[in-house]
Amino acid sequence: MAGAVNYTDTAYPKMLLQIPSPPKKLYFKGNYSEKIFENSLAVVGSRKMSPYGERALEKIFSTLSPEITIVSGFMHGVDAEAHRKALKFGLNTIAVMPCGVDLVHPGDQKNLYEEIVSKGLVISEYDGYFEPKVWTYPRRNRVVAGLSRAVLVIEAALNSGSLITARMAHSFGREVFVVPGSIFSDLNSGKVQISNEFAKTIDSGSYINKYFNLNCTGNMLKENKMDGNEILNYLKSTPMTIDDLKKQFPEKDISQISAEITLLTMNNLVVEREGIFYAG
Amino acid sequence: MLVKVKSIANRGMQTFGVDVEVNISNRGIPGLEIVGLADKSVAESRDRVKTAFQNSGLQFPNKKITINLAPADLNKEGSFYDLPIAAGLICVLLEVPVPENSLFFGELSFDGSLRHTKGSFLLSLYAKENNCNTVFVPSSCAKEAASIGGLSVYGVKNLSSLIDHLLGKKPIQEYNGSVLNDGENIDREVSEYNYVVGQEQAKRALQICAAGGHNLIMIGPPGSGKTMIAKSINSIIPDLSDEESIEVTKIYSLVGKIPPNFGLLKKRPFRSPHHTISYAGMVGGGNNPVPGEITLAHRGVLFMDEFSEFSRQVIESLRQPLENGKITVSRSRFSVEFPSRFILIASSNPCPCGFYGDPNHQCTCTENKIKNYRAKLSGPILDRIDIHINVLPVEKKLLIKDSSLGLDETLDFIKNKVANTRLIQQKRFKDEKIFTNSEIANSQIDKFCSFGEGAKRLLEQAIDAYCLSARAYFKIIRVARTIADLDEKSDIEINHIAEAVQYRSKFFL
Numbered sequence: 001m002a003g004a005v006n007y008t009d010t011a012y013p014k015m016l017l018q019i020p021s022p023p024k025k026l027y028f029k030g031n032y033s034e035k036i037f038e039n040s041l042a043v044v045g046s047r048k049m050s051p052y053g054e055r056a057l058e059k060i061f062s063t064l065s066p067e068i069t070i071v072s073g074f075m076h077g078v079d080a081e082a083h084r085k086a087l088k089f090g091l092n093t094i095a096v097m098p099c100g101v102d103l104v105h106p107g108d109q110k111n112l113y114e115e116i117v118s119k120g121l122v123i124s125e126y127d128g129y130f131e132p133k134v135w136t137y138p139r140r141n142r143v144v145a146g147l148s149r150a151v152l153v154i155e156a157a158l159n160s161g162s163l164i165t166a167r168m169a170h171s172f173g174r175e176v177f178v179v180p181g182s183i184f185s186d187l188n189s190g191k192v193q194i195s196n197e198f199a200k201t202i203d204s205g206s207y208i209n210k211y212f213n214l215n216c217t218g219n220m221l222k223e224n225k226m227d228g229n230e231i232l233n234y235l236k237s238t239p240m241t242i243d244d245l246k247k248q249f250p251e252k253d254i255s256q257i258s259a260e261i262t263l264l265t266m267n268n269l270v271v272e273r274e275g276i277f278y279a280g
Numbered sequence: 281m282l283v284k285v286k287s288i289a290n291r292g293m294q295t296f297g298v299d300v301e302v303n304i305s306n307r308g309i310p311g312l313e314i315v316g317l318a319d320k321s322v323a324e325s326r327d328r329v330k331t332a333f334q335n336s337g338l339q340f341p342n343k344k345i346t347i348n349l350a351p352a353d354l355n356k357e358g359s360f361y362d363l364p365i366a367a368g369l370i371c372v373l374l375e376v377p378v379p380e381n382s383l384f385f386g387e388l389s390f391d392g393s394l395r396h397t398k399g400s401f402l403l404s405l406y407a408k409e410n411n412c413n414t415v416f417v418p419s420s421c422a423k424e425a426a427s428i429g430g431l432s433v434y435g436v437k438n439l440s441s442l443i444d445h446l447l448g449k450k451p452i453q454e455y456n457g458s459v460l461n462d463g464e465n466i467d468r469e470v471s472e473y474n475y476v477v478g479q480e481q482a483k484r485a486l487q488i489c490a491a492g493g494h495n496l497i498m499i500g501p502p503g504s505g506k507t508m509i510a511k512s513i514n515s516i517i518p519d520l521s522d523e524e525s526i527e528v529t530k531i532y533s534l535v536g537k538i539p540p541n542f543g544l545l546k547k548r549p550f551r552s553p554h555h556t557i558s559y560a561g562m563v564g565g566g567n568n569p570v571p572g573e574i575t576l577a578h579r580g581v582l583f584m585d586e587f588s589e590f591s592r593q594v595i596e597s598l599r600q601p602l603e604n605g606k607i608t609v610s611r612s613r614f615s616v617e618f619p620s621r622f623i624l625i626a627s628s629n630p631c632p633c634g635f636y637g638d639p640n641h642q643c644t645c646t647e648n649k650i651k652n653y654r655a656k657l658s659g660p661i662l663d664r665i666d667i668h669i670n671v672l673p674v675e676k677k678l679l680i681k682d683s684s685l686g687l688d689e690t691l692d693f694i695k696n697k698v699a700n701t702r703l704i705q706q707k708r709f710k711d712e713k714i715f716t717n718s719e720i721a722n723s724q725i726d727k728f729c730s731f732g733e734g735a736k737r738l739l740e741q742a743i744d745a746y747c748l749s750a751r752a753y754f755k756i757i758r759v760a761r762t763i764a765d766l767d768e769k770s771d772i773e774i775n776h777i778a779e780a781v782q783y784r785s786k787f788f789l
Contacts, residue, residue, distance in 0.1 A: 048647045051637060076647050108651075186642055241672050242481040242782075254484045255763065259778035266745045272786070274630065274637025275500075275670025 002029045002101075004127075013037040019146040019172050023125035027101040030121035036092050039212045042071045042144045042169065044162040045078025045154035046187055051273030053078055053155045053187070056179045058271075058280070060152070061085045063205035065214035069094060071148050073140055074122075078154045078162075080109055083116055093120040094147065098140040100130030137161070145169035150211060153178040153199065156190035163190040170198050175211055177202045231260055232269055235279040242277070283371045286383050287364040288406050289349075289356050290399060290534065292569055292609070292616025295406040300361060300384075301348040302368030308344035314365075316349030319357040328359075328388045329366050336392035336439040341373060357568055360397045362388035363416065366439060367446070376446050382414040383407050386421070386436060393438040394418035398536025400425040401529050407431055416442070420540035424533060427459035427543035428526070459543040473512040474691050478674040482509045485669045485783060487694060490517045491701035492762030493716030495602070495624040495664060497587070497657075500671030501638040506627035509671065510583045511550070513625065515691060517581070518699040519546045524579045527619060531571055531578055549580030551622075555589040562594045563601075569609040569616050574601050577622040587626035588656045595661055598624070602664045623718075624665065628657060638672070666718060666755045667783040701765045717762045722754050729761050732771040742781045756780045 004027045005012045011034055016022045041064075045053055057078070061070075070086035072079040074095040086093035095116050099105045101124040104113045116122055125143065126136065144165060145151060151169040153176065156162035166176050176199040181188030195201050202208065209215065234240065234248055245257050252260075261277060264270040271280045285300045312326045333340045347365055349356050363386035371378045385403045387395045400421035405428060407415050414432045417425045422435030433455040436442050444450040476483060482498060482505075489496040490513055498506045520528060529545045532538050538545075553562065553573040564572035574582060574597075584590060601607050605621030631650040635641035645653075705716055708728060714720065720728055731739075739760075743753055757772070760780035764772045 048643070048645075048650075241670075243478055243672075243674075246480045254480045255779045256775065258481070258484070258782040259775040262742070262778040262781045266742060275672050276637070276639065 001032060002027075003032065004028065005032075013147055015040070015149065016143070016146045019142065021142075022146065023143060026123050026125060027127050028121060028123045029101055030117045031119070032121055036069050036094065036121055037147060038069070039065075039067050039214065040069045040071050040094065040148045041208060041212075042148035042151040042165070043078065043082035043154060044072070044141075044144070044151060044165045045082075045156060046160065046162065047075050047077035047079075049077040049081055050155065050185065050187055051276070052181065052185075054081055054273065055271060055278055055280075056154055056181075057081055057085050060179065060202070060205045060208075061089045061091065063209075064089065064091060065205075065209045065212070066090055067214050068092070068208070068212065069120075071096060071144055073098070073144055074105075074109065074113070074116075076106060076109075080112060082154075083112060083120075087115060087119060095120070095122045096140055096144050096147070097122060097124040097126070097132075098136040099132035100124060100126045100128040103129045103131065105132055138164070141165040142168060145172060145174065148174060150175040150177060150208065152202075152208065153191055153194070155181065155187040156194075157186050158189050158193065160190055163194065166194055166199065170194075175200070177208060177211075179203065229260070229264060229269075231257065232264055232279060235270060235277055239276050239278040241275055245277075281372050283368050283378050285364040285368040285371070285378055286412065287361060287385055288383065288403055289354055290358070290402055290568075291355070291614070293530065293534065293571075293618060294616070295402050296351075296354060297406065297410065298354070298356065299348075299350045300364040300368055301350060302365065302372055303346045303348075304341060304369075304372050305344045305346070310342045310344055312345045312347070314347045314349070316347075316352045317355050318349055318361075319355065321359050322349070322356050322361050325359065325362050325365055325388075328362050328390065329369070331390045332362075332366065332388040332392045332439055333369070335390060336443075338370075338373075338439070338443075341369075345369070355568060358397075358399065359387040359395075360385045360399065362386060363394065363418075363436065363442075367416070367442065370439075370443055370446060374443070374447065379414060379416075379446070381412045382416060383412050384416045386416070386418040388439070391438075392440065394420075394436050396420040396540045398538075399533055401428065401533030401538070404428045404431055404433070405526075405530065422455040423457065423459060423541050423543045424529075424538050426455045426457075427529065429459070460546065461543055472691070473515045473694065476505065476509055476512050479505055479509055479671065481782075482669055482671050483512075485667050486513050487516065487698060487766065488759060488762050488783075489513070489623060489625070489667055491698045491766055492705070492759070493623055493718040494666040494759060494762065495626075495718070496667045496669070497626040497628065497662070497665045498669055498671045499628055499630050501629060501636075501641065501673060502634045504671045504673040506671050507583075507585055510552075510581075510585070510625045510627060513581055513623075514548070514550050516694050516698050517548050518695070518702055520548055520579060528579050531575055531619070535571055535576070537576070549577055550583065551577040551580070552583040552585060555584070555586045557590070557594060559591070559593050559597060563597045563607050564609050564618055567611070569611065569618075571618045572607075574598065574607060574620040574622065575618040578619045580622055582622045582624050584624065584626045587628040588653055592656065595656070598661055599664075602661070626665065627671075637670075640673070662785060663751055665785070666759050668785045669783060670786075697766060700768075701762065704765045704768070717758050717765065720758055720761070725754060725757055729757050730771050732769075732773040735760075735772050735774050735777050738774050739777050742777070746781070746784065748784065752784055756784060759783055 069092035071094045072082045083093050104110050145168045153166050178191040178195050178199045270277050282303045287298045289296050289298045364384035367384045387397045400417045401424050404425045416434045419435030419437045426433040434452045445452045525544050551573050562572045601620040607620045608617050630636040631645045633645045636643040760772045760776040763776040
């Protein structure tokens with residue numbers, strides 16, 4: 001389904017009308033309904049997502065209520081991953097494009113674009129195959145912030161676009177959530193700054209559910225019979241490589257540790273990013 | 281007056297017999313002429329032979345001398361025709377018969393002595409196949425020529441000793457020393473497996489790779505020890521078998537990489553070309569093609585450090601050798617085939633700056649840069665690499681104090697384990713044309729890989745859980761087969777599969 005809504009139409013998203021200069025016209029492709037905008041959460045973050053960012057998304061999204069719609073900007077990195085994870089966990093998702101609604105930008109995410117069109121919604125204030133310009137990105141960020149009741153910042157360096165979106169959302173009177181991160185990573189310094197000013201730090205989707213007055217029933221991680229595994233218990237406190245684990249368990253063979261890790265990973269209790277294992 | 285002396289010519293790895301026909305005529309303008317498609321290095325033989333004659337106290341005849349290298353339509357190159365030409369001249373001048381069934385080979389120096397000449401091993405191989413029982417080679421090549429066995433090898437020191445031998449005054453001693461070397465291989469750096477601190481997973485992967493002949497790729501930030509790990513494979517990989525040793529010695533003799541007084545090579549070669557290497561340097565090239573790095577690594581290890589920095593053409597050239605164990609170099613008039621069955625060990629940074637995923641450093645690459653960098657690695661070549669591992673830097677405090685960490689399995693123990701695993705494979709594949717588990721074809725999987733209880737089911741679950749391709753499925757089975765062999769189990773069991781899954785390909789974006 002493709003089409004457009006004017007800001008005078010009743011179908012025009014209510015939240016967007018509250019901002020200082022709402023788009024006159026919104027072009028869309030996909031499943032447009034007023035309901036999709038109801039519980040919208042914007043997710044912003046760096047184009048270069050760290051393994052930590054990805055895991056943070058996974059953890060928080062796995063505990064979000066299915067009523068929530070994830071709004072993001074379809075860029076590489078956190079944006080694209082947010083759309084993907086939303087589709088994975090059965091959440092609604094809206095991609096706000098900085099270009100014409102028919103143009104896939106960046107072009108290598110064509111599959112994702114098509115999946116969002118079929119299961120979610122792609123919108124833009126530009127028509128057709130209009131190419132993105134330097135000035136369309138901040139305007140797109142304004143729509144992302146304006147559409148959403150709350151913003152979740154996954155990763156943001158100082159002076160980054162994500163931070164600008166978060167501040168904009170705050171100025172529109174929207175709630176801003178951040179996930180905590182390491183003090184040694186540049187991608188977290190922006191988050192520290194805003195959480196000292198207005199943002200709320202969260203480590204699970206339940207805070208967001210509560211803010212939206214929603215109850216989460218599905219998606220919860222299930223208990224598993226491997227829960228008592230000693231490797232798993234270690235990983236819960238610190239992420240480790242296989243070599244680190246060998247040091248912790250000198251009595252185990254490297255082959256035995258590898259085998260156990262595989263079984264843990266297959267049971268979704270552990271995830272691996274770039275050679276480091278994290279308790280999921 | 282005319283005599284014929286036998287020698288050889290090489291084209292690629294093939295050797296052809298050549299008759300060196302020497303004719304001295306009393307009529308015509310005095311001089312020496314060489315005909316028979318001889319290239320510059322052969323033509324220059326004229327001056328070397330002349331001068332060597334004079335410096336050996338022999339009068340060079342003031343007559344018209346013509347030398348024909350037959351067959352005349354085969355290109356000849358190399359400096360080794362000096363000795364056959366000189367021997368022919370001596371036989372004519374001194375009126376002695378040319379020794380029967382003998383091949384001559386060697387480069388002359390101006391002072392009449394013989395220089396170390398490349399290719400004497402190919403000469404002996406040809407001699408043996410064609411029932412020539414005697415070869416005359418420079419004395420420093422005698423060991424190399426004798427190492428094939430069953431030939432009378434005469435190491436010629438200089439022209440005077442050859443004259444004495446031919447006249448029967450003072451025969452040259454036939455070479456009867458040892459043909460084995462006790463020293464290291466040529467051109468091979470070894471870092472001891474035991475000195476690699478930490479990196480237990482990488483070392484385990486190396487064991488599997490040495491035992492089963494699997495290709496390996498290591499991804500990790502700079503300074504994590506990838507190069508050292510790769511080099512340490514030399515200390516655990518078993519020596520060449522007799523058959524393999526002949527194949528390798530032949531290649532090294534052809535390119536002149538066997539030093540004086542060296543015999544059969546027993547250690548596996550280890551080649552680590554720099555990433556600026558040209559296409560011809562990698563696969564072999566030239567008018568009369570000479571082998572490149574992939575052939576020099578035959579039956580050994582080809583280590584490609586900074587894999588993604590190699591030119592795309594060079595990386596793509598690895599396809600045929602990784603598939604068939606040989607490379608074909610084609611020229612307009614002919615094509616030659618070089619053997620190239622090697623273990624590929626590749627290492628790469630995770631991104632251009634090298635720190636993507638490093639817990640201690642910030643990566644500064646843009647996301648597009650990382651994508652392009654990795655795009656070079658992906659595809660058909662990565663598909664042919666069975667074992668993928670991440671290598672992260674070892675903590676510095678571990679380097680300083682805990683050097684005993686790697687010593688829980690002693691080097692000899694691992695060496696024996698690897699050698700034993702190779703034996704198991706030899707038995708398994710005795711009726712096949714393959715040597716190692718890495719060469720099992722998909723159609724042979726059922727024949728050679730039997731599963732213990734639950735192992736197959738776990739594998740199927742893993743395929744679903746990680747969304748693995750059919751190719752990955754077979755790769756995991758092959759690696760698991762080697763792990764089971766290391767364990768001396770005839771069936772592949774659950775823990776073997778579970779470990780093998782850890783080495784699957786994870787390197788994509």
